[in-house]
Amino acid sequence: MSILRKxxxxxxxxxxxxxxxxxxAADYVIDTKGSHAFIQFKIQHLGYSWLLGRFNEFEGTFSYxxxxxxxxxxxxxxxxxxxDSNHAERDKHLRSxxxxxxxxxxxxxxxxxxxxxxxxxxxxxxxxxxxxxxxKEITIDVSKIGEGKDPWGGYRAGxxxxxxxxxxxxxxxxxxxxxxxEVEMYLSIEGIRKS
Amino acid sequence: xxxxxxTKDEYGWISISLHWLVAISVIGLFILGLWMRTLSYYDPWYxxxxxxxKSLGVILFTVLILRVLVRLxxxxxxxxxxxxxxxxxxxxxxxxxxYVLLFCIMISGYLISTADGRPIEVFNWFNIPATITxxxxxxxxxxxxxxxxxxxxxxxxxxxxLAAFKHHIIDKDNTLKRILGLSKPSP
Numbered sequence: 001m002s003i004l005r006k007x008x009x010x011x012x013x014x015x016x017x018x019x020x021x022x023x024x025a026a027d028y029v030i031d032t033k034g035s036h037a038f039i040q041f042k043i044q045h046l047g048y049s050w051l052l053g054r055f056n057e058f059e060g061t062f063s064y065x066x067x068x069x070x071x072x073x074x075x076x077x078x079x080x081x082x083x084d085s086n087h088a089e090r091d092k093h094l095r096s097x098x099x100x101x102x103x104x105x106x107x108x109x110x111x112x113x114x115x116x117x118x119x120x121x122x123x124x125x126x127x128x129x130x131x132x133x134x135x136k137e138i139t140i141d142v143s144k145i146g147e148g149k150d151p152w153g154g155y156r157a158g159x160x161x162x163x164x165x166x167x168x169x170x171x172x173x174x175x176x177x178x179x180x181x182e183v184e185m186y187l188s189i190e191g192i193r194k195s
Numbered sequence: 196x197x198x199x200x201x202t203k204d205e206y207g208w209i210s211i212s213l214h215w216l217v218a219i220s221v222i223g224l225f226i227l228g229l230w231m232r233t234l235s236y237y238d239p240w241y242x243x244x245x246x247x248x249k250s251l252g253v254i255l256f257t258v259l260i261l262r263v264l265v266r267l268x269x270x271x272x273x274x275x276x277x278x279x280x281x282x283x284x285x286x287x288x289x290x291x292x293x294y295v296l297l298f299c300i301m302i303s304g305y306l307i308s309t310a311d312g313r314p315i316e317v318f319n320w321f322n323i324p325a326t327i328t329x330x331x332x333x334x335x336x337x338x339x340x341x342x343x344x345x346x347x348x349x350x351x352x353x354x355x356x357l358a359a360f361k362h363h364i365i366d367k368d369n370t371l372k373r374i375l376g377l378s379k380p381s382p
Contacts, residue, residue, distance in 0.1 A: 081332065081335075086311070087311060087313075088307070088308075088309075088310035088311035088313070088333070088334040089245075089307065089308060089310075089334065091334065092307065092310075092334040092335055092338055095335060174236070175235065175236065176236050177236060177237060
């Protein structure tokens with residue numbers, strides 16, 4: 001960086017700081033109404049294939065400012081009984097005490113605590129996941145897909161994220177075998193900016 | 196020796212066989228149902244247990260319909276004259292309730308397995324298609340009903356059996372012998 005650009009940057013610093021405080025991070029509502037948001041999981045079946053499923057009912061909000069992605073915040077609440085693996089008998093089992101114990105723990109929540117920007121449109125989103133009554137810190141690898149005006153007068157921003165954790169970490173007792181100790185999550189989240 | 200059909204005083208062999216076939220099947224299905232839920236994922240019975248449970252359940256349903264038809268066209272013998280009014284009413288109510296419970300258990304079981312439109316495969320022999328699907332949390336609701344009604348029917352059948360023993364041991368009458376086909380023809 002040249003001296004000129006550096007001094008310019010320093011000179012502009014108060015301006016950008018004041019701008020930042022004016023254009024503070026926008027608040028977004030996750031578009032579950034129009035279903036432009038998905039919470040999917042996959043886990044190995046016997047080590048021979050992937051079993052896919054999703055949670056159909058959840059809601060959440062996030063705040064985001066592309067100038068300061070590290071200041072973002074995310075809150076999501078998932079209705080655990082909405083688990084759907086495209087098989088009623090299995091879903092019944094997933095809702096039972098062997099897995100999600102949904103009558104005792106009807107919701108799972110995620111609250112962000114810290115975001116480390118990787119600088120290339122991706123970030124590490126660290127937060128507390130409460131699942132099956134157990135709260136543990138997880139790290140979600142997030143990348144931004146895009147943001148901008150939608151054709152209907154709104155403004156949207158969207159991200160995808162992946163994470164994985166062991167079932168045992170959340171007191172899920174059922175043993176599905178050595179290849180199926182960990183579940184991977186894929187999250188596709190689009191938010192509509194609050195006006 | 197009893198005849199094939201029920202008479203005024205005796206159960207016939209058709210009713211006796213159907214009674215014990217249903218009794219043994221219901222107790223067997225109850226034990227199998229409880230046991231199969233405890234199996235580990237890698238147990239060889241993990242898939243076989245539910246498969247047999249569902250298949251037998253469907254077959255029992257047809258047997259039970261047959262039993263109701265037999266009962267309608269060839270009614271059971273009249274209650275022993277030694278029975279009090281209360282005993283007659285109680286016995287009859289329990290019999291009817293056992294039928295009703297069994298039908299409700301079978302229907303609720305069917306609604307678990309067919310909740311997402313999948314048919315029930317009966318011993319890889321024929322399929323029972325789904326009909327009612329998509330009730331909110333159908334498989335869970337039907338599952339709860341199936342479990343508690345199954346508990347109820349076993350308790351009620353236990354009372355039914357205890358009553359039979361009471362007649363046999365204390366009253367020393369023909370009630371139990373009749374359903375075993377051992378009653379002596381009335382003089």
